[in-house]
Amino acid sequence: MVFLSIMFGFEFSWFHYSLEAILIATLIFMLMKSRKQKKEKLSKRLTEKQKDELIAEWEPEPLVPETPQDHPVLNPKFADGKMTKEVSIDGKQYLNLASTNFLSFIGLKRIEERAKSTIFKYGVGSCGPRGFYGTVDVHLDLEKELANFMGCEEAVLYSYGFATVSSAIPAYAKKGDIIFVDEGVNFAIQKGLQASRSRIEFFKHNDMEDLERLLKEQDQRDQKDLKKAKNIRRFIVVEGLYVNHADLCPLSKIIEFKWKYKVRVFIDESWSFGVIGKTGRGQLNYFIFCLLFTKPALINYFDT
Amino acid sequence: METETKTSAAFRFLQKLPIRLTLDNNEKIKKRGKSKKTNKKLAERTHILECANNHSESEEEEEEEVLVEKKNVDIYGEVGNRAPNEFEKIDKLTTLSVYFAWFMLFVFAHIREYVTRFGFVKDLSSKENKKMKNFVPLFSDFEAFYQRNCYIKVRDVFERPICSVPGATVNLVDRVSHDGNWTYEYPGTKTNVINVGSYNYLGFAQSSGPCADASAKSIDEEGLSCCTTVHESGRSVSQAKLESLVAEFLGVEDAICFSMGFATNSMNAPCLVDKHSLIISDKYNHASLILGCRLSGASTKVFEHNDMDSLERILRDAIAYGNPKTHRPYKKILIIVEGIYSMEGSICNLPGIIALKKKYKAYLYLDEAHSIGAMGKTGKGVVEYWGCDPKDVDILMGTFTKSFGAAGGYIAGSKRTIDHLRVASPTGYYSSPMSPPIAQQIYTSMSIIMGKDGTNDGASRIERLARNSHYFRMKLKQNGFIVYGSNDSPVVPMLIYYPTMCGFYGREMLKKRIGCVVVSFPATHMTEGRVRFCISAAHTKEQLDYVLEAVDELGSISRSKFSKQSHVYKNAKIEW
Numbered sequence: 001m002v003f004l005s006i007m008f009g010f011e012f013s014w015f016h017y018s019l020e021a022i023l024i025a026t027l028i029f030m031l032m033k034s035r036k037q038k039k040e041k042l043s044k045r046l047t048e049k050q051k052d053e054l055i056a057e058w059e060p061e062p063l064v065p066e067t068p069q070d071h072p073v074l075n076p077k078f079a080d081g082k083m084t085k086e087v088s089i090d091g092k093q094y095l096n097l098a099s100t101n102f103l104s105f106i107g108l109k110r111i112e113e114r115a116k117s118t119i120f121k122y123g124v125g126s127c128g129p130r131g132f133y134g135t136v137d138v139h140l141d142l143e144k145e146l147a148n149f150m151g152c153e154e155a156v157l158y159s160y161g162f163a164t165v166s167s168a169i170p171a172y173a174k175k176g177d178i179i180f181v182d183e184g185v186n187f188a189i190q191k192g193l194q195a196s197r198s199r200i201e202f203f204k205h206n207d208m209e210d211l212e213r214l215l216k217e218q219d220q221r222d223q224k225d226l227k228k229a230k231n232i233r234r235f236i237v238v239e240g241l242y243v244n245h246a247d248l249c250p251l252s253k254i255i256e257f258k259w260k261y262k263v264r265v266f267i268d269e270s271w272s273f274g275v276i277g278k279t280g281r282g283q284l285n286y287f288i289f290c291l292l293f294t295k296p297a298l299i300n301y302f303d304t
Numbered sequence: 305m306e307t308e309t310k311t312s313a314a315f316r317f318l319q320k321l322p323i324r325l326t327l328d329n330n331e332k333i334k335k336r337g338k339s340k341k342t343n344k345k346l347a348e349r350t351h352i353l354e355c356a357n358n359h360s361e362s363e364e365e366e367e368e369e370v371l372v373e374k375k376n377v378d379i380y381g382e383v384g385n386r387a388p389n390e391f392e393k394i395d396k397l398t399t400l401s402v403y404f405a406w407f408m409l410f411v412f413a414h415i416r417e418y419v420t421r422f423g424f425v426k427d428l429s430s431k432e433n434k435k436m437k438n439f440v441p442l443f444s445d446f447e448a449f450y451q452r453n454c455y456i457k458v459r460d461v462f463e464r465p466i467c468s469v470p471g472a473t474v475n476l477v478d479r480v481s482h483d484g485n486w487t488y489e490y491p492g493t494k495t496n497v498i499n500v501g502s503y504n505y506l507g508f509a510q511s512s513g514p515c516a517d518a519s520a521k522s523i524d525e526e527g528l529s530c531c532t533t534v535h536e537s538g539r540s541v542s543q544a545k546l547e548s549l550v551a552e553f554l555g556v557e558d559a560i561c562f563s564m565g566f567a568t569n570s571m572n573a574p575c576l577v578d579k580h581s582l583i584i585s586d587k588y589n590h591a592s593l594i595l596g597c598r599l600s601g602a603s604t605k606v607f608e609h610n611d612m613d614s615l616e617r618i619l620r621d622a623i624a625y626g627n628p629k630t631h632r633p634y635k636k637i638l639i640i641v642e643g644i645y646s647m648e649g650s651i652c653n654l655p656g657i658i659a660l661k662k663k664y665k666a667y668l669y670l671d672e673a674h675s676i677g678a679m680g681k682t683g684k685g686v687v688e689y690w691g692c693d694p695k696d697v698d699i700l701m702g703t704f705t706k707s708f709g710a711a712g713g714y715i716a717g718s719k720r721t722i723d724h725l726r727v728a729s730p731t732g733y734y735s736s737p738m739s740p741p742i743a744q745q746i747y748t749s750m751s752i753i754m755g756k757d758g759t760n761d762g763a764s765r766i767e768r769l770a771r772n773s774h775y776f777r778m779k780l781k782q783n784g785f786i787v788y789g790s791n792d793s794p795v796v797p798m799l800i801y802y803p804t805m806c807g808f809y810g811r812e813m814l815k816k817r818i819g820c821v822v823v824s825f826p827a828t829h830m831t832e833g834r835v836r837f838c839i840s841a842a843h844t845k846e847q848l849d850y851v852l853e854a855v856d857e858l859g860s861i862s863r864s865k866f867s868k869q870s871h872v873y874k875n876a877k878i879e880w
Contacts, residue, residue, distance in 0.1 A: 051624040055664060058623045060636040063576060063667045063698055064724035073727050078541045082527035099532040106527045115528055115741070116520040123469040123509045124519050124745040125710040127502040130463060132821045134502075137467040137477050153430075159711060160564035162571075162735035172442060187734045191571070194599055233440045262439045 082107045102275050165268050166192035169237065172264075173198040177233040180214055180263065182206065184245045189237060189268055198235075205245060208253045211236070215261045234263040240272035248276065378681040379770040380792045383691040387791035389610060389650040394786070394801070394866050402801045402831045409803060413453035428486040454803075459485040461810025461822055467494055469511040470502040472842035474819060497819040498847050500837040505678040505794050506765045507842030508709035508749040514757065515709070518748040519741040526740035534732040542743035546750075550714050553750055554684060555694050558723070559716035562731050563738045565673060565703030566592040568713030573640070573669070574600040575728045576699070580635040582622050584615065584666070586652070588645045593671060597640070603627060609648065612656045615639070619664045637666040643675030643686035643702075647828055647836070649789025649797045651679070654690040658697070669699040677707025678794050683753045683766050689792070710745040712738050769794055769841040775880045776839050776848050782873040783856045784865030788834075796837040797823075798855070800864045803833050808862055816854040845880050 046054070067074070079087040084107045087096045105111060118138070128134030139157055146155040158164040169192030173179055177198040181189070184205040193200050201218075203210040222229035236257065238249040251267070258265050380386065420427045429452050432439070441448075460481065468475035476495045479488040502509065510516055522542060530540050543561055550559035562568045573596030577583060581602040585593065587609045597604045605622065608614040619637065626633040639661060641652045654670070661668045672685040680688030685702065687694045694700060699721060703713040715725060726732060753762035773794040780787050786799040800809060806822040813820050813835075824833035837851070859865045 046624050051620050054624045055620065058633060058665065060634075060665050060667075063636060063638075064721050066720065067723040067727050069723075071723075071727055073732065074723055076544075078544060080541065081525065083530050083532060084527075099530065101531040106529065106531060112523050112528065115523055119516050119520050119741065120511050121468070123471075123511045123516065123709055124742055125509060125705055125708070126466075127470045127504040127509045127705065127709055132462070132501050133464060133466055133470060133474065133476075133499065133819060135463055135465045137465050140465055140477075160567055160735070162731060163564055163567045166570075174444070187730055191599060191730070195595060197598075230440065233442065259435075262436075264439065264442070 100271075161270060162188050165189050165266075165270070166195060169193060169235075169266065170196040173233060173235055176231070177235070178218060179235045179237055180211060181237045182239070182242075182249070184242050185237060185239055186243050186268070186270075188270075189239070193237070205242070206247060206249060208250055208257075211254075211257065215257060215263065219261060234261070235266055236263050237266045238268070240267055240269040241276060243271050248272070379767050380689065386651075386690070389648075389653075389788075389790045391648075391650075391788055392786045392799075392867060392869060394799075398801060398866065399831050402803075402833075405802050405804055406825075406830060409454060413449065416453050417449060428483050456485050458807040458810065461807055461814075464819065470499055470504055470509045471507065472499060472840060472844070472847060473497060474499040474502065476814075476819060495814075495817065497814065497817045498843075498851060499819050500839070500843075500851055501819045501821045502840070503674065503706035503838050504709060504840045504842065505674075505707045505769055505838070506683070506709075506749070506753070506762075507840050508707065508745075508752075510709070514752070515745050515748045519745045522740045522744035528741065529739050530737050532736060533734060534737045540737050540740050540743065542740045542747065543738045546738070546743045546747050547714075549747060549750055551716055553754055554687075554700055554716045556700065556716045557719040558721075559714050560722050560725050560729070561712055561714045561738055561743070562729075563712045563736065563742070565705050565711070565713035567731060567735070568701060568703070568715060569593050569671065570595040570599060571731050572701075572715060572725060572729055573597060575725055575730075576600070576667075576669070577602040577636065577638050579603075580627070580632070582627070582634045582637045583640055584618055584622070584637060585640045586610070586642065586645075588648055589640060589642060590646065590671065590673065593640055593642075602638075603629075603634075609645070610650060610653050612653060612660065615657070616660055616664075619660060619666060623664060637664070638669055639666050640669045640671070643670060643672040643679065644793050644795055645789070646674050646795055647797060647823065647834075649787070649793045649795040649836075651675070651686060651689070651790040651793055654686055654692050654697075658692055662696070667698040668696070669701065670697045672700065672702035673713075674706055674795060676702035677753060678766075678769060679792070681766070683707070683762065704742075704746045708746045708749045710742045710749070712742060712746070765841040769839065771880055772841065772843055772845075772848060773839045775845070775878060776837065776852065778873065778876070778878045779848075779852050780855065781867065782870060782876065782878065783852070783859065784867050784870040785855070785859060786867045794839040796839060797834045798837065799832060799834050799866065800862075801831060801833055801866070802864075803830075805862055805864060806833050806835075809835050809858060812858050813854065818851050818854055820851075 077089050079089050080091075081088060083096060083099045083101060085096050085101075085104065087094050099106075122136055122138070126134040126136055130139075143155045143157055146157075147153060158167070166188045169179075169189070173196040175197045177196070178201065179193060179196065179198050180201050180203060181193060182205055183202045201214050203214055218234065222232075236254060238251075238254060240251075241248055249267070254265060257263060377383075416425075419425050432442070443451075460479075465477040465479070466474050467477050473496055476497055477490060478493045478495055479490050481488050508515060526540060526542060547559050547561050550561065551557060562572075569590070569592035573583075573593070577600045579601040581600075583597045583600065583602045583604045585597055585604055585606055587606050605618050607618050622634060622637060639657060641657060643654075644651055652670075657668060660666070670687070672687075675689070676685040677683045679686050682688065684694075685700075687697060687700070694716075695718075698717055700716040701713065702716075704710045705712070715722065751757055752759075753766070755762050770792065773796070774791060777787055777791050777793075777796055780796065780798060788797045788799065789795065800806070800822075803824045806824045809820070810822045821836045821838075822833070823836055828834060835855075839848075
């Protein structure tokens with residue numbers, strides 16, 4: 001201490017130092033004590049015995065509620081054979097207006113023969129995810145073909161239609177991003193939005209003025225904090241043909257907004273693909289961002 | 305003296321393992337009595353190292369044992385004496401050097417990044433449309449950086465396309481890259497490799513035989529798709545048939561099938577729990593279960609992998625304290641576990657979990673994605689493996705992608721549960737039922753497992769798988785590798801730790817005509833890169849020997865035989 005005081009050139013005082021030392025010690029003691037108390041407070045709220053009593057009292061709800069046995073879903077009628085334009089249910093012939101066999105490919109011999117020869121070459125399942133020996137050359141061919149058909153750089157296949165959009169949205173939209181969504185989007189998209197944990201802004205179904213209002217509001221918010229705005233990805237999510245409303249989305253207007261407000265566009269064409277458009281390419285003469293995605297992070301695919 | 309006790313303890317421990325070891329010890333091994341009921345004892349057996357080191361405790365245990373008349377023995381040994389899950393630890397120094405490997409990887413990745421950015425090397429990564437330059441970039445910096453500079457270097461060991469049925473051997477499409485794995489050219493040739501990468505546990509991935517024939521026939525009868533959702537025009541007949549067979553197979557009241565395994569988890573968990581409930585999930589649960597938890601809106605708590613103490617602590621606190629946000633008790637608690645963990649190769653401690661579940665009145669959701677068909681005497685999954693009652697598990701979930709060589713998933717349980725799912729599950733309203741040929745493939749393969757075709761083909765497949773898995777695992781351990789998980793599990797993760805070793809193993813194994821899976825961050829912990837072998841009933845002993853020999857050679861070259869326990873197995877004679 002003496003050495004230090006000489007070195008730094010000030011007068012050494014026992015009283016001064018001991019006082020400071022005591023003060024610091026008290027401070028540390030107080031801090032430690034309060035932290036310890038806090039911990040104790042949390043862990044010692046209940047004793048094990050009290051817990052046991054509470055556990056004995058606790059009665060959970062049944063896992064699922066009772067379902068009425070006359071629910072139509074529980075008593076289904078099965079269609080025999082193929083779901084072509086006519087179906088037979090319980091031996092009676094009906095005209096089929098229920099299934100989505102729009103282009104009537106069901107029962108086409110040429111396709112069925114190819115499917116059979118595929119089974120005899122590859123088996124039925126691929127027994128693995130895409131990353132580990134689950135990619136079959138047929139997948140690659142189809143992806144290439146699809147990308148050509150849609151006029152895009154790349155396409156990626158999913159094995160289940162329902163899971164496609166609900167996993168594609170969270171692949172791009174993350175926490176902190178913002179998604180503008182039509183109110184009338186289908187259930188799969190809603191699940192995708194939920195999984196993305198982004199901020200969701202709904203606009204009225206097919207109401208472009210409402211969408212523009214939301215985009216403008218966001219623009220104003222961005223003006224306030226330009227730095228933050230640089231990291232917020234924005235998306236518009238629409239359907240090509242709304243399954244719940246049976247109308248088309250005004251795509252040209254949405255693309256106008258895309259460039260004006262720098263928003264990326266997701267379009268789910270599960271219902272319009274192959275059905276709408278001169279050559280079945282969905283709504284897209286100008287196509288932006290389709291359901292069929294690229295391998296995330298490797299190739300971005302944008303097209304206009 | 306000390307070493308002597310150690311070795312004798314090790315031998316005693318070995319005898320407990322349900323493997324066919326021939327030791328020159330004539331003393332008859334005492335049969336272990338009733339399956340242990342208390343979770344405490346079960347937890348003790350979870351770690352091999354604890355078992356190997358706690359001599360005193362294991363001695364005590366043996367003294368307590370009573371000889372029971374009735375033997376409950378199957379291909380895995382006695383039901384009460386299952387192989388423990390092993391997670392051998394490595395020393396801190398190795399871990400440190402793995403971090404150092406990552407550090408160097410990132411240093412070079414950064415150098416590469418700057419070299420490309422300043423134009424010394426041509427940037428081959430895909431660019432956004434020039435018009436979209438002002439948009440907020442689509443990918444976060446780190447993600448894109450990792451893909452561009454780390455993943456791309458080893459991209460050739462992943463996503464290898466195949467062009468044949470993924471059986472015991474598989475044809476890989478050859479591909480070459482002239483620009484550092486950014487694009488591939490396909491010269492049109494193929495390589496035949498031994499397939500230890502696919503989840504073809506029972507070898508039902510076949511392009512000929514009864515399964516393929518029946519599937520092709522069902523195309524003629526029912527077409528390729530139903531083109532409708534389940535509720536609109538009903539399930540397909542083949543799916544209805546399949547559902548009743550699944551229920552019969554598992555020994556429960558009812559079952560419901562879905563056309564994708566991943567969606568079975570992610571879409572049905574929300575039907576069972578809501579925001580007033582609690583989900584207690586294992587640390588290593590699959591992404592689909594985690595997504596399901598997230599979508600359900602329930603509070604989620606995570607317990608340590610297969611750790612019954614941790615689970616019990618969480619259960620007690622959850623019931624006693626209730627929801628910390630609302631200060632109300634939880635309405636129900638759902639424990640979600642998997643049968644076999646696909647990355648760890650470990651088997652869940654089902655008796656322990658069922659005991660806890662009953663004690664605390666929680667519900668149990670068991671995901672048997674990997675274990676159904678592959679485990680148990682008659683292929684009924686871990687429930688049968690542990691000798692438990694399927695009715696004790698509230699929700700039995702599984703997939704058909706693995707053992708059955710098809711696609712899709714099921715949920716089975718009491719009629720009340722399944723009825724609720726049929727009505728409430730969103731997949732019923734919004735997605736199409738299983739494609740008839742796929743349903744048929746599952747139906748046929750499941751009938752074969754159940755022996756309904758009048759042969760013992762199914763039983764012999766299950767036995768072959770069990771023997772193959774034991775043999776392969778024991779041999780790997782004998783060769784000095786660290787292998788995670790239980791000895792009975794057909795998923796064999798072999799630890800190589802270093803991320804850089806993944807590329808080495810992936811490529812060298814391909815040169816030796818073996819197709820295996822290498823996994824590293826982000827699929828595993830940063831320091832736990834691994835090679836994963838999936839054993840199949842279709843493999844012959846010769847094929848396994850060939851793979852073992854190749855792995856042994858590579859292990860010597862790369863010095864990846866990290867195990868300190870190999871002396872335990874040194875003199876053990878391992879029979880197929």
